[in-house]
Amino acid sequence: MKQIALQDYSVSIGNMWAGLQNVVDFNSVSKYFVLVDAMTREYCLPEFLALSRLEPDAIIEIQAGEHFKTIDTCQHVWNELFHHQADRNSLLINLGGGVVGDLGGFVASTYKRGIKFIQVPTTLLSQLDASIGGKVGIDFLGLKNALGVFKNPSAVFIYPGFYKTLSDRQLKSGYAEALKHALIADKPMWEEIKINGDIRSTDWISFLEKSLLIKKRIVEIDPLEKGPRKALNFGHTIGHAIESIALDTDATLLHGEAVLLGMIAESYIAFTKGLLKEEELADITTSLSTFVDFEFDIENRDLIYNLVKGDKKNEGNKILCTLLNSIGQYAINQEISLEEINAGLNYLEEQFDLKNV
Numbered sequence: 474m475k476q477i478a479l480q481d482y483s484v485s486i487g488n489m490w491a492g493l494q495n496v497v498d499f500n501s502v503s504k505y506f507v508l509v510d511a512m513t514r515e516y517c518l519p520e521f522l523a524l525s526r527l528e529p530d531a532i533i534e535i536q537a538g539e540h541f542k543t544i545d546t547c548q549h550v551w552n553e554l555f556h557h558q559a560d561r562n563s564l565l566i567n568l569g570g571g572v573v574g575d576l577g578g579f580v581a582s583t584y585k586r587g588i589k590f591i592q593v594p595t596t597l598l599s600q601l602d603a604s605i606g607g608k609v610g611i612d613f614l615g616l617k618n619a620l621g622v623f624k625n626p627s628a629v630f631i632y633p634g635f636y637k638t639l640s641d642r643q644l645k646s647g648y649a650e651a652l653k654h655a656l657i658a659d660k661p662m663w664e665e666i667k668i669n670g671d672i673r674s675t676d677w678i679s680f681l682e683k684s685l686l687i688k689k690r691i692v693e694i695d696p697l698e699k700g701p702r703k704a705l706n707f708g709h710t711i712g713h714a715i716e717s718i719a720l721d722t723d724a725t726l727l728h729g730e731a732v733l734l735g736m737i738a739e740s741y742i743a744f745t746k747g748l749l750k751e752e753e754l755a756d757i758t759t760s761l762s763t764f765v766d767f768e769f770d771i772e773n774r775d776l777i778y779n780l781v782k783g784d785k786k787n788e789g790n791k792i793l794c795t796l797l798n799s800i801g802q803y804a805i806n807q808e809i810s811l812e813e814i815n816a817g818l819n820y821l822e823e824q825f826d827l828k829n830v
């Protein structure tokens with residue numbers, strides 16, 4: 474087992490079940506509840522209960538998927554907590570992907586002015602990204618993560634055994650965020666993970682540890698996202714726009730898939746601005762392209778521009794983006810123009826037109 478200590482909680486990776494029992498036993502917890510969604514109830518809860526030997530006071534279930542990361546779902550969970558007479562010393566264990574973790578963390582932070590919660594993330598994406606950094610929240614009025622707070626969990630427990638039931642697509646989507654962590658902050662890690670013909674044979678403990686250490690370093694120097702934490706948005710300015718337009722089509726993209734595309738386009742922009750060298754751009758493009766085995770559509774440029782202009786990282790009329798200075802080094806608050814975005818998207822299109830001939 475590996476352990477990463479953050480300022481006020483720790484992340485345990487691997488065979489962490491005894492640690493989980495300790496946190497429940499030694500926290501003067503009055504009652505504890507496990508929050509699952511319909512899928513994690515089926516695929517993760519039985520193993521979780523068998524290995525942790527915990528006997529929660531109740532299991533609270535929500536529907537699965539981003540579509541249910543809403544205030545209505547929160548009401549259901551708050552209701553259940555009241556119904557089971559949860560008090561201020563109760564604990565909520567969030568067993569699921571980023572949706573369960575973000576929503577469960579938000580519900581716990583607001584129930585009776587806040588009860589403790591533990592994150593037991595079950596997707597690769599939620600394990601190496603959503604589980605640390607203290608952001609919890611829900612979507613509102615169609616806007617992602619529009620309501621939320623910064624609140625750290627009491628502990629995070631990461632078990633790679635949960636990937637057994639995760640699709641290859643989901644696994645790759647999580648892997649994309651680790652590629653991002655390596656590109657912004659760790660060149661040796663990039664060299665190690667940039668090619669991976671068989672993701673399932675990855676040495677997960679060491680992989681997760683490296684990736685989480687990068688995120689930890691960044692969130693600890695900037696917990697409230699005033700500056701350096703924007704580094705984590707590399708690939709996301711264009712990626713989010715591509716993800717949003719895909720939502721309205723039959724070919725929806727997973728978050729990490731859109732981020733892969735965003736990272737390629739934004740690397741091209743960094744190259745045209747004289748930040749990345751040509752051989753670095755070629756390295757990034759070739760490596761990231763091997764993970765792009767899905768269809769995507771970036772034809773509607775006006776829609777993409779509108780979405781990018783609405784990005785919450787912008788200031789005034791300026792479109793601000795995190796770019797790479799070189800592999801392993803980022804530059805935040807880089808102003809980019811619509812022409813540059815267009816050129817980045819053209820570059821992206823060229824890569825895959827060429828590949829598909």
Ligand SMILES: NC(=O)c1ccc[n+]([C@@H]2O[C@H](COP(=O)([O-])OP(=O)(O)OC[C@H]3O[C@@H](n4cnc5c(N)ncnc54)[C@H](O)[C@@H]3O)[C@@H](O)[C@H]2O)c1
Nearest residue numbers: 512537538570571572595596598599602603608635638639
């Ligand atoms: N708080 C943060 O800092 C942060 C960072 C990144 C992403 N997020 C959030 O995380 C969410 C995306 O996370 P996600 O990709 O984990 O989404 P998710 O929670 O919707 O999980 C994806 C799907 O996989 C299912 N699932 C989960 N674990 C499984 C398993 N082991 N086996 C089989 N199926 C399983 C879920 O039920 C769901 O249907 C978004 O809402 C995003 O905003 C938050």
Ligand SMILES: [Zn+2]
Nearest residue numbers: 650709728732
């Ligand atoms: Zn992301």
